[in-house]
Amino acid sequence: MKPTADADPPTRRPNRSSRGFAPIGTVLLILLVTVLAGGSAVLVTSAVDPMEPAPTASVSLSVEDRTVTLRHRGGDALSIPDLRIRLRVDGEPLADQPPVPFFSAAGFDPGPTGAFNSAGTTTLSPGESASFRVAGTNDPVPTPGTTVELRIFDGDQPVAKLTTTAT
Structure with missing residues (x-):
């Protein structure tokens, strides 16, 4: 007998080669x-590399006759080669920022004192101070009555933000 189109096809039994x-x-x-x-x-x-915390320090700022002085009052010693300093006068950043440590740099009179001087120590410890003088060629120059802001960073981490009025 011939299969018709309506009939179910015969079922095949799978063998090992045809199945997964x-x-x-x-x-x-x-x-x-x-x-x-x-x-x-x-x-x-x-x-994910855990970041070391920034040093904790108590510091003060004074500006007199274009000389910027940072005094370390207490806390951790600051490693000067690791620091970045950004200075603003009346809200405007200096055209040339101080590279610390340095001896002679664009926008600054030669011979900073203390740990800011490249021939000095590499740390600013409690009880010590360091200073530099903004050259008249830098812009803006701190003059008596201007507000001076100094930000200190250890790498990219902020350490301190200080504000004073220049005398």
């Missing part, structure tokens, strides 16, 4: 996902 073996594929996929997740966890953990 799912448990091995599943185990390999789970193993691959686990290895990749572990690898990215190691990368993320090693990429």
Whole structure:
């Protein structure tokens, strides 16, 4: 008898060569996902480097006749090579900022004192002071009555923000 179009096709019995073996594929996929997740966890953990806290110091600022003096009153010693100093006069940043330590730099009279001098010590410790003089060629120049703001950074971390009136 001939099969008709309406009849169900005969069922074939699968043999080993025509079917997949799912448990091995599943185990390999789970193993691959686990290895990749572990690898990215190691990368993320090693990429996050805990930052050391900025030093804590009590400092004061005075500005007299274009001379900027920083006095260390107490707390942690400040490592001058790690510091960045930014100076503003009446809210305007100086055209040339002081590179610390230095001996002669654009926008500043030569020969800063204390730890700001490249021939001096590398730390500013409690009880010590350091100063530099803004040259008349820098802009703006602190003059009596102007507000001077000094920001101190250890790398990118802020250490202090000081404000005074120049005398």
